[in-house]
Amino acid sequence: MPIAKGVRLAVKIIGVLAGTVVVLFLGALAINLFDEQLTPAARDLLTPPPNPYPAESNIYVAMAGVRAPSGQSMIEAGESRIEAYERALGTIMVDPDAAAAFIKKSESNKLDVEGDLLSWSPLPSSIWSNARAHRDEIVALHNENQELYERYLALHELHGYYETAEPSVMAPFVFVPQRLRTLFLAYVATRIQTGTRQQERAALDDLQADLVLWRTVLKGNGTLLSKMLATSALHGDLLLIGDLVTDPQTDLSAVAGDQARLVTLFNITDWQIGDVFAAEMRFQDSIFRGISQTSFPVAGSAARPLNGWQRFWNALQGQFFRLRASENMAAEHAEHLRALADANPAEFSTARAAYRGWLQHRTNLASARTLYNPVGKILFSVGSGAYEDYVMRVYDVAAFQRLVCLAYQIRRQNLGAKDIPLFMIQHPEWATHPIDAKSFNWDPATSTVAVITAGRQSLGRRFSLTLPSP
Numbered sequence: 001m002p003i004a005k006g007v008r009l010a011v012k013i014i015g016v017l018a019g020t021v022v023v024l025f026l027g028a029l030a031i032n033l034f035d036e037q038l039t040p041a042a043r044d045l046l047t048p049p050p051n052p053y054p055a056e057s058n059i060y061v062a063m064a065g066v067r068a069p070s071g072q073s074m075i076e077a078g079e080s081r082i083e084a085y086e087r088a089l090g091t092i093m094v095d096p097d098a099a100a101a102f103i104k105k106s107e108s109n110k111l112d113v114e115g116d117l118l119s120w121s122p123l124p125s126s127i128w129s130n131a132r133a134h135r136d137e138i139v140a141l142h143n144e145n146q147e148l149y150e151r152y153l154a155l156h157e158l159h160g161y162y163e164t165a166e167p168s169v170m171a172p173f174v175f176v177p178q179r180l181r182t183l184f185l186a187y188v189a190t191r192i193q194t195g196t197r198q199q200e201r202a203a204l205d206d207l208q209a210d211l212v213l214w215r216t217v218l219k220g221n222g223t224l225l226s227k228m229l230a231t232s233a234l235h236g237d238l239l240l241i242g243d244l245v246t247d248p249q250t251d252l253s254a255v256a257g258d259q260a261r262l263v264t265l266f267n268i269t270d271w272q273i274g275d276v277f278a279a280e281m282r283f284q285d286s287i288f289r290g291i292s293q294t295s296f297p298v299a300g301s302a303a304r305p306l307n308g309w310q311r312f313w314n315a316l317q318g319q320f321f322r323l324r325a326s327e328n329m330a331a332e333h334a335e336h337l338r339a340l341a342d343a344n345p346a347e348f349s350t351a352r353a354a355y356r357g358w359l360q361h362r363t364n365l366a367s368a369r370t371l372y373n374p375v376g377k378i379l380f381s382v383g384s385g386a387y388e389d390y391v392m393r394v395y396d397v398a399a400f401q402r403l404v405c406l407a408y409q410i411r412r413q414n415l416g417a418k419d420i421p422l423f424m425i426q427h428p429e430w431a432t433h434p435i436d437a438k439s440f441n442w443d444p445a446t447s448t449v450a451v452i453t454a455g456r457q458s459l460g461r462r463f464s465l466t467l468p469s470p
Contacts, residue, residue, distance in 0.1 A: 031372050035322040042324075042331035045278045046285060049221060053160040055079050059217060060163050060226075064174045066151050067110040074151050081106065082165050085172055092170050093290060099170060106172070111148055113179040115141045127182065127236075128243035131189035138186045145183060152176065152184055156209035161220025167283040169290070175229055184210070185240050192244065192254070204259045211237050211262070215270055223279045224390055235397045239462060242404040245411060248468040252412055263408040268434060271398040273391065274342035277334040280387075284330050288323055291375075326376035333362070333384060341391045345434040348395075348454075352388060359384060392435065392455030399433040399451045400463050403440060406430035406449065407465045417444050420467075424449075 038046075055061045056075050065078030084106070092099040115137075131138060142149055155176075165171045184206075191203035214237065217230035241262050244250055255262055336355055343351035363381035364370075370377050409430060415423055420442055424431035432439050433451060441450045450464035457463070 032320050032322060036325040036328055038324050039328050039331060041335060042327050045281045045331045045334055046327065048279075048282060051162045051164060051221075053162050057159045058164070059155055059158045059161040059213070059220070060174055060222065062151075062155055062158055063176060064172055066148070066155070066176060066180075067112065069109045070111060070147060074154070081172055085165055085170070089166060089168060089170065093168060102170070113141075113148060113177060113183055114144050115179075115183075126239070126243050127185045128189050128240055128247065131186050132193060134186075135190050135194055138183075138190045141183055142187045145180075148180055149183065149187070152180055153206065156206070156213050158213075159216075161217045161222060161226070163220075163222040163226065163279070166286075167223070167279070168286040174226075176233075181233060181236065185236060189240060189244075200254055201259070204254065204262065207237060207240065208259070208261050215266060218273065218394075219270060221279060222276070223283050224276050224387075227273050227276050227394065228390065231394050231397050235400065235461070238397065238401050238404050242400075242407060242465045245404065245408040246465050246467055252408075255408065263405050265401060265405055265429075266398070268345065268398070271345075271394055271434070272342045273394055274338035274340075277337040277341070277387070281330045281334040285327055288321075288326050288330075288376075291321055291379075320373070321375035322373040325373040326380070329362070329373075329376060329380055333359075333380070337387055337391075340388060345395055346437055348392075348435040355388065389455050392453075393457065394455075395434050396451060396453045396455050396457060396463065399435075399440075399453075402430050402432070402434075403449060403451055403463070403465060406440070407467060410467060417447060417469075420444075420449075 051058075055078070061078040061082065062074050063078070064081050065072070065074035065076065068074050068077030085102075088098070088102050092102050163174075188203045188207050191199045195203065211234065214230045214233040218227055218234070220226070245252065245255060245263065336358055340348075340351050340355045363377075363384060365377065365381060406424070406427070409427070410420060410423065413423075424439065424442060428437060428439075433454065435454045438452055438454075441452055442448075443450070447467045447469070448464050449467065453463055
């Protein structure tokens with residue numbers, strides 16, 4: 001009898017729990033029958049700004065065609081690549097087989113840099129030092145890859161950066177191959193080290209034009225990926241300049257007159273990337289709209305059409321995803337990220353604390369608010385935490401530019417090791433990180449000055465310079 005009573009009690013408890021779950025499920029389903037109206041902020045962010053650049057002036061279009069087959073115009077090749085993507089977009093976003101075929105075709109017949117330059121990567125190693133020992137090899141590689149090299153120099157002549165392809169996970173990956181960038185820096189270093197005065201000045205002009213190119217990309221209309229590529233390229237340029245000015249064999253009179261721009265700081269607003277989060281929001285919206293389509297999973301070339309049960313399950317989950325509510329949430333996030341990225345970097349910690357407080361409130365999945373649009377809120381909570389780090393990575397390179405200027409001034413004024421700490425205190429504009437004015441680290445034992453980075457940098461990236469003895 002006690003066992004029977006226990007069983008009946010357990011059945012009642014299970015029934016109550018099951019009934020509660022059903023009621024909650026039906027209640028959540030009812031709540032999610034309706035979507036929000038787009039906020040004015042969301043409407044504004046979903047509308048891209050007008051493109052002010054014709055194709056022949058757009059760095060993005062040219063980079064899309066930089067590896068076109070030999071003899072082709074990179075502008076025409078870039079336009080063709082983007083247009084082919086736009087024509088195929090509707091199909092490749094819902095048909096994995098079509099997506100795989102499109103990727104395979106777009107990766108074929110591309111020019112590539114001949115020769116092995118991987119060991120000379122500009123961020124962990126010193127291209128300036130490597131160039132001294134490999135002059136003949138660098139000149140031979142330049143001659144062997146003349147067409148690609150000239151295409152890269154042609155990028156310096158263009159005026160703006162605007163990503164014209166419609167945002168999606170299948171959008172063209174537009175970049176300059178690292179080996180081409182390495183060859184460019186190595187050939188610049190070789191001409192400075194061993195060329196005539198005229199060749200040296202031309203090489204320094206090329207390096208200055210490269211700084212302008214990547215600053216233009218950094219400030220252009222593009223997604224976060226373009227900003228990180230530009231930041232990495234600027235870091236590589238600045239490492240070469242830093243190694244140049246700290247080399248005791250370098251005659252600093254070369255970095256004078258027009259060439260002094262190489263050791264002139266960018267305006268701090270050039271390092272502020274707040275506008276990128278509008279473009280990121282439009283990219284996220286392409287993913288949101290893909291989630292609304294339940295016919296095929298967005299999972300790369302290995303994906304296959306869904307069976308009946310999978311379609312039913314996706315449709316059920318789709319009832320708990322509200323597109324416009326998710327867009328409103330993404331827009332709100334973009335506005336907060338923009339405020340963080342464009343805040344006075346000297347007060348970055350205060351701005352970050354305010355942003356993190358808002359983010360913690362917004363990503364609290366234990367709140368009853370999660371019953372509405374739970375799929376959208378889960379996606380937001382999973383992907384929102386990393387964005388602030390990208391802002392700090394950009395400022396880390398801004399800090400390294402300050403370090404290059406500091407090293408140049410120390411060498412130009414022939415300061416000894418005992419004079420450097422006071423000089424750094426007297427010149428915080430060169431000796432502190434833009435974020436919260438944290439001082440650089442001076443190690444007299446190794447004559448090394450280093451930026452204390454704020455962001456999570458890849459292993460091996462160098463943010464230090466070794467000063468020569470006066």
